[in-house]
Amino acid sequence: MxxxxxxxxxxxxxxxxxxxxxxxxxxxxxxxxxxxxxxxxxxxxxxxxNTAAAELVTRHSNVIAVVVNSTKTNFASQIIEGIQAEAHQHDLNVIILYAGDADPVQQRRALMTVIERPVMGILLLSVDLAPENLTLLQGSQVPYCFLSISFDGERLPYITSDDWQVGYQATQALIKQGHRRIGLAGVDSDFHTGRQRVLGYTQALKDAGITPEDEWVQLGNYSYDAGQTAMRAYGAQTELTAIVGASDMAAIGVMNQARDLGLLVPADLSIVAIDGTELCSLVQPQLTSVSQNFYEMGIAGVQQLRSTETLPQKITPIKLVNRQSVRMLKAE
Amino acid sequence: MxxxxxxxxxxxxxxxxxxxxxxxxxxxxxxxxxxxxxxxxxxxxxxxxNTAAAELVTRHSNVIAVVVNSTKTNFASQIIEGIQAEAHQHDLNVIILYAGDADPVQQRRALMTVIERPVMGILLLSVDLAPENLTLLQGSQVPYCFLSISFDGERLPYITSDDWQVGYQATQALIKQGHRRIGLAGVDSDFHTGRQRVLGYTQALKDAGITPEDEWVQLGNYSYDAGQTAMRAYGAQTELTAIVGASDMAAIGVMNQARDLGLLVPADLSIVAIDGTELCSLVQPQLTSVSQNFYEMGIAGVQQLRSTETLPQKITPIKLVNRQSVRMLKAE
DNA sequence: GCACTTTGCACAAACGTTTACAATGGCTTT
DNA sequence: AAAGCCATTGTAAACGTTTGTGCAAAGTGC
Incomplete structure (x- = not known):
């Protein structure tokens, strides 16, 4: 035809x-x-x-596959924009695949459709690969790099923010405004990223001479719901004067739940969000955040794929962005 | 190897x-x-x-390509979820491509990477294809279907909400609460979708015996900025008591700008958003919306690709979801 | 006018599959 | 024992490209 x-x-x-x-x-x-x-x-x-035919004989492709987990995270689009910008510079094309939210079957499906075709490399956006799928990926000979996620023991290539610093700086920002009883809401402790944030948070408190109570850290999966649930656990009578939200979504969940409990932000409760996507300036009051540089993460990701370096574990910078959700606390 | x-x-x-x-x-x-x-x-x-090799000989593929415009619209993920669900039912895989926001060059790039490889069909999420790119698409022999966008003259396959109804029902919802001076903010009049919404809006007013003023309709590109700009144009002293936001984002833009102008929502100004994504329940007050059924749009899209029907122009249902941004107006 | 170098093109193999067709052998049937 | 059938396997062509090799014609220098 x-x-x-x-x-x-x-x-x-x-x-x-x-x-x-x-x-x-x-x-x-x-x-x-x-x-x-x-x-x-x-x-x-x-x-x-027919590029497929051409790629068959040249044995080399110019498409980068991006595997995204489909949690309701919203920073993905920023990373993808970075990826696209850098990819297009080098005449590479980008395709995106959704792997389910921590669903090994969907992960496998996405990985397979990508591995079975000629792709030049694979970028994985904050996806916690099930062990069997990691094996699959590693066996595939295709270069890959994890983005916005880090790992503990395994020696895997990844590019992300320094999560310990993220936790530390978010907490410290509140301490500097006079807060001493500070919660951490919606963070996941099953993976390295979350654990690091908790450690940074804890250290910041300790450095200020504060001993955190166990209930101050409410675990969750970074979602809006996780934030709400956490705030409900703290309760209207909470001793906390400030909370670090594990993500923008979690922070918004905390804020909205706080309002439902009759607490005003930032008058009664200060909040710092982690991520700093455009969501932070959409809500009212706008959320002060520790912002990650997702765009740069994307750029670094494709650079990594293009380079031959074997084990890059790059750290992208973060910065505190002051908006309206933190108030200065008078000495008690 | x-x-x-x-x-x-x-x-x-x-x-x-x-x-x-x-x-x-x-x-x-x-x-x-x-x-x-x-x-x-x-x-x-x-x-x-090596699936590429296999597809070369069988001349048939099982991947659906979804082309998304990268405006800061947020309903894309819902449509994609629908697409994925239905696709997986039939053992099809899904890849996603970002085409720039009305940038013909990026559109072409995305289209090309998809046309040049074996794909089973192409779904285009609310992308206004430049004429030359439309020709490209049509010449490619690959089945395609537009989603969440409609067309006027051209006979193209698309699946979307009834945009006239969307405009009509959003406006009518406000009229029913006693509002008579109602704006429409952030809508695009260059394309069919936007024009229909304006027509529906106008008709709803007329049916209530209201003659809309020209300034009541503020054009824009459905973005947060468009909403803000529109609200700024209305001004703090506006005669309007209610505004329809052309999208969730636009509605939030309107709301936040209104607040900056000293207007309280919904006390001073009522708002109805169009789209009804999760954003509506994230902001405060939660936005009443005319909600589209994006998930179903996705499902219908892949069904269309699988069928042999030539010119389907399916309409998916909409519904009014009451939240907190509209107040009943006393008779004046 | 000869040997030599360019230039421009064709031939054919290769990439990794699928599948029509043919071939083999054993089993059943008569 | 011949004939036919079935189950299993192999042979080879095909898909649409790219590219190494080779060959003819044209151009160059003597």
Whole structure:
């Protein structure tokens, strides 16, 4: 049905080899005259290249696959924008796959559709790969790199913020405003990222001479619901004067639940969010945040894929962005 | 490097044809004994199928490509979830491509990477294709369907909400609460979708015996900024008592700007948003919305791709969801 | 006018699969 | 024992490209 270079060759009266070279613009290999003939034939037939066939013989592809976990996280789009920008610079194309939220079956499906085709590399956006799927990935010979997630024991390539610092700085920002009883809401302790944030948080308190109570840390999965649940656990009579939300969503969950409990933000309760996506300036009051540089993470990700370095574990910078959800506390 | 069926064939002492048959599980064509041999060899070699090669000969693929415009719209994820759910039912895989926000070059890039490879169909999420890119798409022989966007003259397959109804019902919801001076903010009049919403809005007013002023409709691109700008245009002294936001984002923009102008929502100003994504319940007050059924749009999209019907223009239902941003107005 | 170098092109193999067709051998049927 | 059938397997062509090799014609220098 669709035209192939064979059809073009016939129509232009040359060989397929010549057609291929003209179309690939390997300029040393053909004359102007044949080139015009070939181009004319190509447009006449409405030729569409079959890249899959080409990739089969060249054994090399120019598409980067991005695997995203589909939790209701919202920073993905920022990372993807970074990825796209850098990829396009180098004439690479980007495809995105959703792997379910920690669902090994869906993860496998996404991984498979990508591994079975020629892709130049795989970027995994904060996906906690099930062990069997990690094996699959590693066995596939395709370069890969994790983004916005880190690992403990395993030696895996990843690019992320310093999560310990994230926890530390968020907490410290509150301490500097005079807060001393500070919660941490919606953080996950099953994975390295979450554990690091808790450690940073704890250390910041200790450095200020504060001993955190166990109930100050409410675990969760970074979601809006996790934030709400955490705030409900703290309760309207909480001794806390400030809370670090484990993500923007969690922070919003905390804030909305606090309001439902009759607490005003920041008058009664200060909040610092972690992530710093546009969500923070959408809500009211706007959330002060420890912001990650997701865009740069994306850029670094494709650079890593393009380089041959074996084990990069790059750290991208963070910064505190003051908005409206923290108030200065008078000395008690 | 990577093992092929040829290697397996050698190791198992059979032909590649047999290997292919065993691996594809064409059960009528081989014995148990050879099957086990083949499988053993395959796992020993860590075989990874090269789907691209297979698709080359079978001339048929099982991946659906979804092209998304990267405006800061947030309903995309809901549609994609619908697409994935339905696709997986039928053993189809989904890949997602970002086409820039109305940038023909990026659109072309996305389209190309998809057309040049074997895909089973293309779904376009609210992307306003530049004319030349539309031609490209149509010339590609690949089935396609637009989602969450509609067209005027051209006979194109699309699935969307009834945008006239969307405009009508949003406006009517406010009229029913006693409002008579109602704005429409952030809507785009360059495309069919936006024009229909304006028409629905206008008709609803007329049906209530209200003659809308020109300034009541503030055009824009559905973004947060568009909402803010619109509200700024209305001003603090606006005669309007209610505003329809052209999207969730636009509505939030309106709301936040209104607050900055000293207007309380819904006490001084009522708002109805269009879309009804989770954003509506994240902000404070929660936004009453005319909600679209994005999930179902996704499902319908892949059904359309699977069917052979040529020109489907399906309408998905909408519904009014009451939250907290509209107040009943006393008769004046 | 000869040997030599370019230039421009065609031939054919290769990439990793699937599948139509043919071939083999054992079993059943008569 | 011949004939036919079935189950299992192999042979080889095909998919649409790219690219190494080789060959003819044209151009160059003597």
């Amino acid at each position: 669709a035209a192939t270079i064979k059809d073009i060759a016939k129509l232009a009266g040359v060989s397929t080899a010549t057609v291929s070279r003209v179309l690939a613009n390997k300029s040393a290999f053909f004359s102007e005259a044949t080139a015009t003939k070939v181009h004319a034939a190509a447009t006449e037939l409405g030729y569409q290249k | 990577a093992a092929t069926i040829k290697d397996i064939a050698k190791l198992a002492g059979v032909s590649t044809a047999t290997v292919s048959r065993v691996l594809a599980n064409k059960s009528a064509f081989f014995s148990e004994a050879t099957a086990t041999k083949v499988h053993a060899a395959a796992t020993e070699l860590g075989y990874q199928k």
